[in-house]
Amino acid sequence: MSADTSSASVPGNPGGEFPRAFYEIIRAIDRFTDVTGRLIALTMLFLMVTISYEVVMRYGFNAPTVWVYESSFMANGSAFMLGAAYALLKGAHVRTDIYWENYSERKKGVVDLISYLLFFYPAMITFMLISIDDALHSYDTGERSQESVWRAIMWPFRATIPLAALLLMIQGVSEVLKCWYQVQFGREFVHREKIEI
Template sequence: MSSDTIRAAATDNTGDQFPRAFYAVIRAIDRFTDVTGKLIAMTMLFLVVTISYEVVMRYGFGAPTIWVYESSFMANGAAFMLGAAYALLKGAHVRTDIYWENYSERKKGVVDLISYLAFFYPAMITFMLISIDDAWHSYDTGERSQESVWRVIMWPFRATIPLAALLLMIQGISEVLKCWYQIRFGREFVHKEKIEI
């Protein structure tokens, strides 16, 4: 989201506004998520390079690698998990409510706010606590992959799960504040384009 959009939201003439800190928090979190999402997307370049290397080595020189398979599925899995907060920022998660389009903007804000507080945060906290324990156990035991003879250590891959939950919860703070804005003023804080699948 551009800072001009947030500045416009903060300075429009709709009566009582939220404090400047309200908008600053949204701006800081959204910027953080945007930057981390774009950095995580760079993982795809790693996948393109390593898989291309594997294809050339395997079919061009008859010398397949032992590390590309595992590194590619771990990089792809990590990017999928860590990119979830960026998808939340962009409104790319699937919404299955068939009545959603008929709701007023205030009602959408109320439904989203209740969903974040009653479902999203409890699920993310549980997800994070369980996965931290799993990642710590992997680190503590020196767990190694059984997928290939490379036998790569597993704890960095397992650590992406609690990190993904943390990134989602951070972006969730911004989304909760946007719901609050939507409830108070009866309009979206920033319009998110529908993503057709």
């Protein structure tokens, strides 16, 4: 259940509690991440079709392909990386729960807020800067895969890494605002069920 964003709870009105702009930013980022996550999930259809094609060609016609292996690991790796922001939105990332359940909602918000500011953002910025250099180097040198005779171009695959970091940082803005809400009001902005993977 999401936070009450009725006119009574939005600060441009008397009795408001959280800036209207924060609600709008959270909603816009969450919608963006939801749409991109669903689009990225379509990669699984590509994987299903290509791997099925490979099975039929290999075992039905004794004519294996040279491109399915590489295209499937690149598609799966890209979906895994680019889907990380969607997983953050849904609360599917790993959390150590040994003490977490005993914390108050406000303390959970404080821990998360500090973690985002001190660990998440510095790590994502570093990750993005290093991976941008790798993707540019791959593009400049015309790097090709050595995994098969197909020799796929590598820079689009390498470019998914800085893009994944960017998508995570965008969703991180929404999560930081949700943490601020939790710290300020002692309740979750939106309740997320634990997701078992």
